[in-house]
Amino acid sequence: MKTSCVSCKSDKAMTRFHDQTHSVEYDGIRMAVKGLAGWRCGQCGEVVFDAPSAQRYAAVGDELVLRARKKQSRELRRIRHKLHLTQAQAARLTGGGHNAFSRYERGQAVPLPATTNLFKLLDRHPDLIKELA
Numbered sequence: 001m002k003t004s005c006v007s008c009k010s011d012k013a014m015t016r017f018h019d020q021t022h023s024v025e026y027d028g029i030r031m032a033v034k035g036l037a038g039w040r041c042g043q044c045g046e047v048v049f050d051a052p053s054a055q056r057y058a059a060v061g062d063e064l065v066l067r068a069r070k071k072q073s074r075e076l077r078r079i080r081h082k083l084h085l086t087q088a089q090a091a092r093l094t095g096g097g098h099n100a101f102s103r104y105e106r107g108q109a110v111p112l113p114a115t116t117n118l119f120k121l122l123d124r125h126p127d128l129i130k131e132l133a
């Protein structure tokens with residue numbers, strides 16, 4: 001099989017690899033995916049996985065995204081409780097609709113970075129909530 005590189009378009013032969021371990025990293029968590037197969041560009045190093053390997057690699061990435069969302073949901077709930085806010089009060093504070101926090105904390109919606117950043121600041125400086133009330 002002769003394939004040109006999808007990244008650099010080099011027509012140098014892609015070289016076959018088998019049974020390699022590649023890592024996926026998301027939000028500071030890294031996971032190794034073993035036994036991957038595919039092709040590597042000799043020019044730029046681009047890797048193209050075979051379909052089954054690509055599926056396994058993507059599934060690990062999806063799992064890491066879900067874990068990060070759960071972690072973020074738990075953090076938002078923890079900080080909201082620390083600030084003695086109801087979900088409705090937290091939603092009024094940050095916008096996003098009256099049930100936004102319910103959705104964030106159940107992992108059904110992803111808050112804007114402005115919301116998570118505000119809560120991180122309020123976690124470190126909870127007295128500042130008085131300035132916003």
Ligand SMILES: [Zn+2]
Nearest residue numbers: 005008041044
């Ligand atoms: Zn290439």
